[in-house]
Amino acid sequence: DQQVKQNSPSLSVQEGRISILNCDYTNSMFDYFLWYKKYPAEGPTFLISISSIKDKNEDGRFTVFLNKSAKHLSLHIVPSQPGDSAVYFCAASAGGTSGTYKYIFGTGTRLKVLA
Amino acid sequence: DAGVTQSPTHLIKTRGQQVTLRCSPISGHKSVSWYQQVLGQGPQFIFQYYEKEERGRGNFPDRFSARQFPNYSSELNVNALLLGDSALYLCASSLARRAEAFFGQGTRLTVV
Numbered sequence: 001d002q003q004v005k006q007n008s009p010s011l012s013v014q015e016g017r018i019s020i021l022n023c024d025y026t027n028s029m030f031d032y033f034l035w036y037k038k039y040p041a042e043g044p045t046f047l048i049s050i051s052s053i054k055d056k057n058e059d060g061r062f063t064v065f066l067n068k069s070a071k072h073l074s075l076h077i078v079p080s081q082p083g084d085s086a087v088y089f090c091a092a093s094a095g096g097t098s099g100t101y102k103y104i105f106g107t108g109t110r111l112k113v114l115a
Numbered sequence: 116d117a118g119v120t121q122s123p124t125h126l127i128k129t130r131g132q133q134v135t136l137r138c139s140p141i142s143g144h145k146s147v148s149w150y151q152q153v154l155g156q157g158p159q160f161i162f163q164y165y166e167k168e169e170r171g172r173g174n175f176p177d178r179f180s181a182r183q184f185p186n187y188s189s190e191l192n193v194n195a196l197l198l199g200d201s202a203l204y205l206c207a208s209s210l211a212r213r214a215e216a217f218f219g220q221g222t223r224l225t226v227v
Contacts, residue, residue, distance in 0.1 A: 004157075034215060042220050043119070043121075043218035043220045044158070045218070046216070046217055049215055089158070101171070103150075105150075
Protein backbone atom coordinates (compact mmCIF):
# COMPACT_ATOMS: atom_id res chain seq x y z
CA ASP A 1 0.00 0.00 0.00
CA GLN A 2 1.87 3.01 -1.33
CA GLN A 3 0.49 5.93 0.68
CA VAL A 4 2.73 8.48 -1.01
CA LYS A 5 3.06 8.29 -4.77
CA GLN A 6 5.34 10.02 -7.22
CA ASN A 7 4.01 8.83 -10.54
CA SER A 8 6.69 10.38 -12.71
CA PRO A 9 9.94 8.45 -12.35
CA SER A 10 11.84 11.04 -14.36
CA LEU A 11 11.61 14.59 -15.66
CA SER A 12 13.83 16.61 -18.01
CA VAL A 13 13.76 20.40 -18.06
CA GLN A 14 15.78 23.06 -19.84
CA GLU A 15 18.00 25.26 -17.71
CA GLY A 16 16.19 28.44 -16.70
CA ARG A 17 12.73 26.95 -17.08
CA ILE A 18 10.35 25.81 -14.35
CA SER A 19 10.54 22.28 -12.93
CA ILE A 20 7.32 20.90 -11.45
CA LEU A 21 7.50 17.72 -9.42
CA ASN A 22 4.27 16.12 -8.29
CA CYS A 23 3.27 13.95 -5.37
CA ASP A 24 -0.05 12.35 -4.41
CA TYR A 25 -1.03 10.83 -1.10
CA THR A 26 -3.90 8.68 0.07
CA ASN A 27 -3.88 9.02 3.86
CA SER A 28 -6.09 11.93 4.93
CA MET A 29 -4.36 11.95 8.32
CA PHE A 30 -1.13 13.27 6.80
CA ASP A 31 -0.65 16.84 7.96
CA TYR A 32 3.02 17.59 7.39
CA PHE A 33 4.88 17.26 4.13
CA LEU A 34 8.50 17.61 3.10
CA TRP A 35 10.61 17.53 -0.04
CA TYR A 36 14.11 16.10 -0.14
CA LYS A 37 16.78 16.09 -2.83
CA LYS A 38 19.21 13.22 -3.16
CA TYR A 39 22.46 13.00 -5.08
CA PRO A 40 24.11 9.60 -5.70
CA ALA A 41 26.15 8.31 -2.75
CA GLU A 42 24.72 10.97 -0.42
CA GLY A 43 21.88 11.05 2.06
CA PRO A 44 18.70 13.01 1.27
CA THR A 45 18.97 16.77 1.75
CA PHE A 46 16.01 18.63 3.21
CA LEU A 47 14.60 21.26 0.84
CA ILE A 48 11.29 22.60 2.05
CA SER A 49 8.30 21.62 4.15
CA ILE A 50 4.65 22.57 4.47
CA SER A 51 2.05 22.09 7.14
CA SER A 52 -1.52 21.22 6.24
CA ILE A 53 -2.70 24.55 7.63
CA LYS A 54 -1.02 26.24 4.65
CA ASP A 55 -1.43 25.80 0.93
CA LYS A 56 1.87 27.34 -0.14
CA ASN A 57 5.37 27.73 1.22
CA GLU A 58 8.22 29.46 -0.55
CA ASP A 59 11.98 29.42 0.00
CA GLY A 60 14.09 31.07 -2.66
CA ARG A 61 13.75 29.19 -5.93
CA PHE A 62 11.64 26.45 -4.29
CA THR A 63 7.90 26.64 -3.72
CA VAL A 64 5.69 23.86 -2.44
CA PHE A 65 1.95 23.87 -3.08
CA LEU A 66 -0.52 21.73 -1.14
CA ASN A 67 -4.02 20.88 -2.34
CA LYS A 68 -5.61 19.03 0.55
CA SER A 69 -8.90 18.30 -1.20
CA ALA A 70 -7.04 16.59 -4.03
CA LYS A 71 -4.43 15.08 -1.68
CA HIS A 72 -1.76 16.48 -3.95
CA LEU A 73 1.38 18.49 -3.48
CA SER A 74 3.88 19.84 -5.92
CA LEU A 75 7.35 21.33 -5.83
CA HIS A 76 8.18 24.15 -8.21
CA ILE A 77 11.79 25.07 -8.93
CA VAL A 78 12.26 28.39 -10.72
CA PRO A 79 14.59 28.90 -12.47
CA SER A 80 15.96 25.39 -12.83
CA GLN A 81 19.73 24.99 -12.75
CA PRO A 82 21.97 22.09 -13.80
CA GLY A 83 22.95 21.60 -10.15
CA ASP A 84 19.31 20.78 -9.40
CA SER A 85 19.70 17.49 -11.26
CA ALA A 86 19.03 14.86 -8.60
CA VAL A 87 16.34 12.51 -7.32
CA TYR A 88 13.55 14.30 -5.47
CA PHE A 89 11.48 12.60 -2.78
CA CYS A 90 8.32 13.83 -1.18
CA ALA A 91 7.54 12.64 2.32
CA ALA A 92 4.51 12.89 4.58
CA SER A 93 3.75 12.31 8.21
CA ALA A 94 0.69 12.13 10.44
CA GLY A 95 0.40 13.14 14.05
CA GLY A 96 0.97 9.86 15.79
CA THR A 97 -1.20 8.88 18.73
CA SER A 98 1.82 7.13 20.18
CA GLY A 99 4.07 10.06 19.44
CA THR A 100 5.63 8.46 16.39
CA TYR A 101 6.26 10.95 13.66
CA LYS A 102 7.62 8.71 10.97
CA TYR A 103 7.95 9.96 7.44
CA ILE A 104 6.43 8.02 4.56
CA PHE A 105 8.42 8.59 1.38
CA GLY A 106 7.45 8.39 -2.24
CA THR A 107 9.57 6.46 -4.73
CA GLY A 108 11.24 9.57 -6.08
CA THR A 109 11.43 11.53 -9.33
CA ARG A 110 14.74 11.89 -11.14
CA LEU A 111 15.10 15.46 -12.38
CA LYS A 112 17.56 16.25 -15.13
CA VAL A 113 18.17 19.90 -15.93
CA LEU A 114 19.64 20.32 -19.39
CA ALA A 115 22.17 23.08 -19.99
CA ASP B 116 28.68 22.66 12.24
CA ALA B 117 28.92 18.92 11.71
CA GLY B 118 25.92 17.28 10.15
CA VAL B 119 24.66 13.80 10.85
CA THR B 120 27.54 11.36 10.66
CA GLN B 121 27.24 7.64 10.06
CA SER B 122 29.79 4.88 10.23
CA PRO B 123 30.90 2.86 8.46
CA THR B 124 30.11 4.18 5.00
CA HIS B 125 30.30 0.75 3.38
CA LEU B 126 30.07 -2.73 4.79
CA ILE B 127 30.05 -6.26 3.37
CA LYS B 128 28.68 -9.07 5.52
CA THR B 129 27.85 -12.72 5.03
CA ARG B 130 24.39 -14.19 5.44
CA GLY B 131 23.68 -15.06 9.06
CA GLN B 132 26.11 -12.54 10.48
CA GLN B 133 25.24 -9.59 12.68
CA VAL B 134 25.94 -5.93 11.95
CA THR B 135 26.00 -2.71 13.97
CA LEU B 136 25.62 0.67 12.31
CA ARG B 137 26.36 3.91 14.12
CA CYS B 138 24.98 7.40 13.93
CA SER B 139 25.90 10.73 15.54
CA PRO B 140 23.14 13.34 15.30
CA ILE B 141 23.52 17.05 14.77
CA SER B 142 24.49 18.73 18.02
CA GLY B 143 21.37 19.62 19.99
CA HIS B 144 19.14 17.18 18.15
CA LYS B 145 17.43 14.73 20.47
CA SER B 146 15.52 12.65 17.95
CA VAL B 147 17.16 10.00 15.80
CA SER B 148 15.39 7.90 13.19
CA TRP B 149 16.60 5.04 11.05
CA TYR B 150 15.47 4.32 7.49
CA GLN B 151 16.25 1.60 4.97
CA GLN B 152 16.44 2.47 1.29
CA VAL B 153 16.59 -0.20 -1.38
CA LEU B 154 17.31 0.57 -5.01
CA GLY B 155 14.44 2.29 -6.77
CA GLN B 156 12.45 2.95 -3.61
CA GLY B 157 12.13 5.76 -1.13
CA PRO B 158 13.46 5.39 2.40
CA GLN B 159 11.41 3.08 4.64
CA PHE B 160 11.02 3.91 8.33
CA ILE B 161 12.62 1.46 10.76
CA PHE B 162 12.85 3.18 14.17
CA GLN B 163 12.54 6.51 15.90
CA TYR B 164 14.23 7.30 19.20
CA TYR B 165 13.65 10.41 21.24
CA GLU B 166 15.25 11.16 24.58
CA LYS B 167 16.72 7.65 24.57
CA GLU B 168 13.34 5.94 24.32
CA GLU B 169 11.91 4.11 21.34
CA ARG B 170 9.03 6.20 20.01
CA GLY B 171 8.15 4.27 16.91
CA ARG B 172 8.90 1.15 14.98
CA GLY B 173 8.27 0.38 11.34
CA ASN B 174 7.25 -2.90 9.75
CA PHE B 175 10.57 -4.68 10.20
CA PRO B 176 11.26 -8.05 11.86
CA ASP B 177 12.63 -8.41 15.37
CA ARG B 178 16.07 -9.04 13.88
CA PHE B 179 16.28 -5.27 13.71
CA SER B 180 16.94 -3.43 16.96
CA ALA B 181 18.31 -0.06 17.96
CA ARG B 182 19.19 2.07 20.91
CA GLN B 183 20.01 5.67 21.71
CA PHE B 184 22.75 6.66 24.12
CA PRO B 185 22.85 9.50 26.68
CA ASN B 186 24.75 11.67 24.16
CA TYR B 187 21.88 11.03 21.68
CA SER B 188 24.02 8.97 19.32
CA SER B 189 22.41 5.77 18.13
CA GLU B 190 23.15 2.28 16.94
CA LEU B 191 21.14 0.05 14.63
CA ASN B 192 21.71 -3.68 14.98
CA VAL B 193 20.61 -6.31 12.52
CA ASN B 194 20.95 -9.99 13.43
CA ALA B 195 20.89 -13.08 11.22
CA LEU B 196 21.47 -11.07 8.06
CA LEU B 197 19.58 -12.01 4.92
CA LEU B 198 20.43 -11.15 1.33
CA GLY B 199 17.37 -8.91 1.30
CA ASP B 200 18.86 -6.74 4.03
CA SER B 201 21.27 -5.32 1.46
CA ALA B 202 20.39 -1.65 1.28
CA LEU B 203 21.41 1.89 2.14
CA TYR B 204 20.73 2.53 5.83
CA LEU B 205 20.04 6.14 6.63
CA CYS B 206 20.07 7.89 9.95
CA ALA B 207 18.22 11.16 10.42
CA SER B 208 18.19 13.55 13.33
CA SER B 209 15.80 16.32 14.25
CA LEU B 210 15.33 18.82 17.03
CA ALA B 211 12.05 17.30 18.08
CA ARG B 212 9.96 14.32 17.15
CA ARG B 213 7.96 16.43 14.69
CA ALA B 214 10.49 18.51 12.83
CA GLU B 215 12.49 18.48 9.64
CA ALA B 216 14.76 15.47 9.59
CA PHE B 217 18.35 15.87 8.47
CA PHE B 218 19.96 12.78 7.01
CA GLY B 219 23.46 11.41 7.13
CA GLN B 220 25.23 10.06 4.06
CA GLY B 221 24.13 6.53 4.87
CA THR B 222 25.80 3.16 5.32
CA ARG B 223 25.76 0.92 2.27
CA LEU B 224 25.31 -2.66 3.54
CA THR B 225 25.88 -5.55 1.18
CA VAL B 226 25.01 -9.06 2.34
CA VAL B 227 26.59 -11.87 0.34
